[in-house]
Amino acid sequence: MDMPSAKSHWPRSFRGRLLLLYVAGILLSGGLVMAVVMVLLEPLERYMLQHSVIERAESVARIIRFDGAGLPVGLDRSRIDEWPFASLSEEVVLRIVDPHGAVFYTTDGKRFPLAPEGLGFDPQRKGFALQRDGVAMHAATVPLQRPDRLWYVQFAISDRIVLLLQHSIGLPALRKGIVATCLTFLVTFVIAMHLTLRRVLEPLRIASLQAQRITPQSLGDRLALGDLPSELVPLVDAFNRALDRVQLGFQTQQEFLANAAHELKTPLSLIRAQVELGGQGGGRGGGSEHNRYLLQDIDRMARQVQQLLHLAEASEQRNYRIERCDPRSAILEASDFMDRVAERSQVQIALFFDEGVGLWDADRGALFTLLKNLLENAIQHSPPHRVVRLQVHGRGFVVSDEGPGVAPEHLDKLCERFWRGASRRDEGAGLGLSICQEIVAAHGWTIEARNGAVGLEVRVTHASAPGPGQ
Template identity: 55%
Template sequence: MKFQWPRSLRTRLLVVYSIGMLTSALLVGLMAFFLAKPFNRYMLQYGAEHFAQGLAKRAQFAADGTPIGFDEEKIDKWLFHSFREDVFVRITAADGRVIFSPTSEEATALAPPGAAFDPHLKRFALQHDGVPMHAATTPIEHGGTTWYVQFAASDRLVLKLRQSFGTPGLHQGILATCLTFLAVFLIATHLTLQRMLHPLRAASIEAQNISPQTLDARLQARDLPEELTPLVEAFNRALDRLQAGFRTQQEFLANAAHELKTPLALIRAQIEMVHPTQRNPFLLQDVDQMARQVQQLLLLAEASEPRNYRMEEVSAQAALAEACDYMARVAERSGVHINYSTATDEPHTTPCWQADRGALFTLLKNLLENAIQHSPQGTTVTVQADPTGFSVKDQGPGVPPADLGKLFERFWRGPTRRDEGAGLGLSICQEIARAHQWQITARPCHPGLEIKVRCQPTDLPQEIRGNG
């Protein structure tokens, strides 16, 4: 089975570092296993020399310069008596005569088997009663005379002490050191990566908030690692190209719609100049339909440009009254009644929203117009508002569940739609909601359709949501 690397950069680094540390520990263990015997031999030789040098520093002399022993405040005499079979100490002259020995028995200078005393032999091995020992000789100067301190310890004593106390303590110390080092390393690496990746997470949030209405926003690369700076700069350049293309598209749409208004007006004037008996009765209707589509295209271009909005506090009561009064004549011609109301937790107050007054009027007008067109005669269109937003509900045939997701698509027209309109009304509503950072949703009511606009973002399950 192929190993799958985690997608998280932090996890990858931690995994690599952990594998590296475990591999290093394994290599150290293998080296310790294969080099244990040579290391022990070296430590026996080095230990004897080290102890001989320590004794030499604590040697004491008589008034005539003759060595008389060691500083008993630093070195207790009982050590040499208790381990007399495994520890030997001598102070000798240059000719090998023993000047001092801690034991009362007659002592001879230490030397390798079958060899004489050699003051220049720093380290050597010997045997005493068949017990292997390691010894060392260290010179010491005093009063112009050179003396030699000799120290020997049996291998069995040193190895036994090491096996009983040194090796377990060493293993525990190494284990504790490794665990401490690993914990400190992982914590330090985690905190370092967290600090290093924080600007990247902030840049990701900034990128998520970029929308067609905020294409002028750019990611900041000053706090990012140098390796990620080219990626952020490339992303910003892509945004520059996208913004230029989007602006060109919007300008073309607005210019085309604006330029078409004058020819349509001239065509309508020419048609009206023809005598009614000679006039095609459907020409004016077709021209009005085209003029309406052009006007909606112009509104769509304006609604897609965030610079056209000027936010202010708008009274819900005043906004609903203005839009409902404006659409009252259209509703009356269709035989539909409009009923609107506002609700608030505090009496004698009316809800308020932060919105562009003109865009809010267009949003309400389009929703009301859409509801009126789909309402049978004698029914009621209900508009309700509260501090969180408003809703428009009709009593028409509704929209099939399969078509709910298409409501906010441009130029989409349902099978039950009347001939008026170009399928841009709800698209314009969606663009206005986006510019206000609102949420626009639609859901069936049985009968009819309810469209809600949330001025405060909330989770709305079981609803079809426009990308507002």
């Protein structure tokens, strides 16, 4: 017993699936980066604080002012303000000492060099932590070489003010900045990937449209391989090879149909001639009556063979020669030709031309066959002494009869091969409307059958524009 397959939650679109995978990958990567950052945040903060203290000490060392005797007297006020050292003397400390640790300049008034608790001044100790009056601080010692002597600049900042600034201003701003940056990046990424994937998959969309346009009348068309991604070339190439096999089978079928019809025409003609010659030799009346029914059967078979030939010809696109022509001559010819059939059935054909009937793009012979079959079908379904109307307008024509119409559930079957309506009076093969369907499809027109106010209406319309009343 087969287990029911789980319903997939993946998008049906190939582009949607790729985009979803890209977005999921970005979110997963971002989550992993954030997890790593959270684990390493505290040691990273210590490292960044110590590194920034050293950098700050080096930058301060470059703006120290010296007096005429070469002794440090303060900072260059044109390049830095001294108020942080004065206002935040408990949090920010600057001292300038000589190689022996003697303090020559300080911002907090204390005359001892900065050093870790329990240790003395060491000019080689570049960065370190210390306790100053119970306040944890990070400090740095950097050399300052003057022409006459060597000095050391010591800079220290308390951890509490750094943490205060970080938690009150820095981290919230950083979080907001990260969120805004991530959202902007995600939106930009989705839009860019959508446009990129649309561009990349455009050859696949074009190939799909080409495949949709392939019909039995255009089986010789193939999908182009030039612009397709290399991963899709084997699939499209296999599809083209499948079309080769379908085309070969279709051509074989059409050739068999045409050959069979041609082969049957000659024996039927010979049989008819033999029956007619046999009837002329005399005999009883019963034999003559038998020959009459036999001839009717032969005529019916010959008509079916002829329709098979027409169907084979109508199904082959290369048999058409579509050109700009005046349709009125073919319409009049078909109407005149079917007048004799209508008289035998005691039906009248009424032909009407609307204004504005211009030139059509059509195969004149196929147009004649189309009109002949539609008129014949309407005549066969019309009761005696009724009218078959052929209304011609600028974009097509309508053939209507005054018969019983067709049941709504049978309207879609009218163009099926060998399907025959119950009210038809002759013994045709049911191929006439199938031939009409093939002719209309070859011209790119549309055919529609529907029940009118009285009887059936068959409407043929150019694809470029609707006809009257539609």
